Amino acid sequence: MLEIKGLVAGYGGGEVLHGIDLSVNEGEGVIVLGPNGHGKTTLLRAITGLLPPRAGQVLLDGKDITRWRPDSIAAAGLIHIPQGDLLFPEMTVTENLLMGAYNRGTWSERSTRLARVYELFPWLKERGSQLARTLSGGERRMLALGRGLMSKARLLVIDEPSLGLAPLTTQQIYASIHKVKEGGLSLLIADENANHIAGLADRVYLLETGSLVRQGAADELLRDKALLESYLG
Amino acid sequence: MSTQFVQALWGGILFGSVYGLMALGLTLVWGAVRLLNLAHGAIFVVGAYAAYFVVSRLNLPILVALPFGVLAAAAFAYVMHVVFIRPVIGKPGFDNSTLIATVGISIAVSAAAILIFNPTYKVIPALIAGNFTVSEVQITKQGLLVVGTSLALFGLVYLFLTYTRLGMAIRAVSQQQEAASLMSIPVERTYGIVIAISGALAGLAGVLLSPFFFLNPNSGFNPMIQALIVTIFGGLGSVRGALVAGFVLGIFESFVEVYYGVAWAQPGVFLLIILMLILRPNGLFGIGEVRRL
Numbered sequence A: 001m002l003e004i005k006g007l008v009a010g011y012g013g014g015e016v017l018h019g020i021d022l023s024v025n026e027g028e029g030v031i032v033l034g035p036n037g038h039g040k041t042t043l044l045r046a047i048t049g050l051l052p053p054r055a056g057q058v059l060l061d062g063k064d065i066t067r068w069r070p071d072s073i074a075a076a077g078l079i080h081i082p083q084g085d086l087l088f089p090e091m092t093v094t095e096n097l098l099m100g101a102y103n104r105g106t107w108s109e110r111s112t113r114l115a116r117v118y119e120l121f122p123w124l125k126e127r128g129s130q131l132a133r134t135l136s137g138g139e140r141r142m143l144a145l146g147r148g149l150m151s152k153a154r155l156l157v158i159d160e161p162s163l164g165l166a167p168l169t170t171q172q173i174y175a176s177i178h179k180v181k182e183g184g185l186s187l188l189i190a191d192e193n194a195n196h197i198a199g200l201a202d203r204v205y206l207l208e209t210g211s212l213v214r215q216g217a218a219d220e221l222l223r224d225k226a227l228l229e230s231y232l233g
Numbered sequence B: 001m002s003t004q005f006v007q008a009l010w011g012g013i014l015f016g017s018v019y020g021l022m023a024l025g026l027t028l029v030w031g032a033v034r035l036l037n038l039a040h041g042a043i044f045v046v047g048a049y050a051a052y053f054v055v056s057r058l059n060l061p062i063l064v065a066l067p068f069g070v071l072a073a074a075a076f077a078y079v080m081h082v083v084f085i086r087p088v089i090g091k092p093g094f095d096n097s098t099l100i101a102t103v104g105i106s107i108a109v110s111a112a113a114i115l116i117f118n119p120t121y122k123v124i125p126a127l128i129a130g131n132f133t134v135s136e137v138q139i140t141k142q143g144l145l146v147v148g149t150s151l152a153l154f155g156l157v158y159l160f161l162t163y164t165r166l167g168m169a170i171r172a173v174s175q176q177q178e179a180a181s182l183m184s185i186p187v188e189r190t191y192g193i194v195i196a197i198s199g200a201l202a203g204l205a206g207v208l209l210s211p212f213f214f215l216n217p218n219s220g221f222n223p224m225i226q227a228l229i230v231t232i233f234g235g236l237g238s239v240r241g242a243l244v245a246g247f248v249l250g251i252f253e254s255f256v257e258v259y260y261g262v263a264w265a266q267p268g269v270f271l272l273i274i275l276m277l278i279l280r281p282n283g284l285f286g287i288g289e290v291r292r293l
Helices: A040-047 A070-077 A093-100 A110-120 A120-126 A138-147 A167-182 A218-223 A223-232 B003-034 B041-055 B062-088 B094-116 B141-163 B165-175 B177-182 B185-211 B221-232 B239-260 B263-277
Strands: A004-010 A014-026 A029-033 A054-059 A078-081 A157-160 A186-191 A201-207 A212-218 B131-134 B136-142
Touching: A004 A040, A004 A093, A014 A029, A014 A040, A014 A054, A014 A186, A014 A212, A040 A078, A040 A157, A070 A078, A070 B177, A078 A138, A093 A110, A093 A138, A093 A223, A093 B131, A093 B165, A110 A167, A110 B003, A120 A138, A138 A157, A157 B221, A167 A186, A167 B131, A201 A218, A212 A223, A212 B094, A218 B131, B003 B041, B003 B136, B003 B141, B003 B165, B003 B185, B003 B221, B003 B239, B041 B094, B041 B165, B041 B221, B062 B094, B062 B185, B062 B221, B094 B263, B136 B141, B141 B165, B141 B185, B141 B239, B165 B177, B177 B185, B221 B239, B239 B263
Parallel strands: A029 A186, A029 A201, A078 A157, A157 A186
Antiparallel strands: A004 A014, A004 A054, A201 A212, B131 B136
């Protein structure tokens, strides 16, 4: 459903990504593994329109969305859970979630969607009227995830789901991503830890200094501990 | 109650609601777009002259002219956004270029008003004529209308921002622009809507206030300056702050004027502002560096 060809992107004078080819099929879980600072976030931002690519193509169901604005890309079902969560700090938990359903076709179904997200994260319901800026790190991540799930997402793009979280919270987050995948949603996740993604990943790409250096089926690549260690340290 | 007291109180309530009404539009645009719109007074004038045109040249009643003035002001504000604001959004120097552009627009509008209508003072009729007396103080019905309209609009804007899809999207854009775009909210179009709403509020103020002090090409300047003071006093970007600060400053000014003379009104207000900025540098309802909607 998502196909990326020769994607080049960067900031200012520097080029970060040097021609990325990557694809995600319907219902598939694709993980981009790589150490910090090798371009994972840049890749996701270039895909969802936050950073206009310098060259290359992003195709969604064969349609060229490379030059689309982020809001149009989101409306097409490519939903980005960004690094740092980027919550709306002065809005309540419920209001944050409702914004995830902003798109016209989704807004009319917001109550059923809200109920579904509350089912996945019962904790969010308890904190419904609390302001987002008062939440802890793990709570924020859940809210960011829940907010993304309020949309009619077809492909969920998640930037380092466990970044900055305690081990127990990390487990909870990955468990909920598992549930989301079982529901049939396609996933594209950037991560730096191979241990978290076992069972979540169908295919894995290894990203190093802005290029994809290896790709393959998750069971093969993730079994190769020596390889992973050399890449991720 | 003494005549003096009633006079000061009524004057203060009237000033306060006028200041609040102008400040509401300014604070909305600051909160959402981070734009200090120095053309707010010019938009006030556009609304007032549009209504004047309908009344004096087309000979239609003021009730028809009012919505026309409001729409003209909103349309003018929106065009200003498309032509001057939108092209520099997110570019370095946004603050300076929009400040200069909005001052330029103000100058152009008053020049255009002189060319089209000539510089003599115009009269716009009140929406409702007549008055009544409380403790020998004359209270005009138009004045009551202004107070009521201002309060009602604050209520409406609050409900709009809190409960509607578009209103919530405006707050989302003001708080976390990038995340808003990831929620499929079209950021620039939302900016345009906020600026048009703010323009409509300024236009309404222009039509409702002109019966009190004749309309001229620079009529909007003083209300805008007062609104700027109110907005800073209340906390830039705070809707509640604009309401409270509007009345606090209006009533304070009016009491100083009635009890100590007109000469002390403006210095008194500035003294109050200076004191407040020392005690609460972010304004009454400012939190952190900038208050968001």
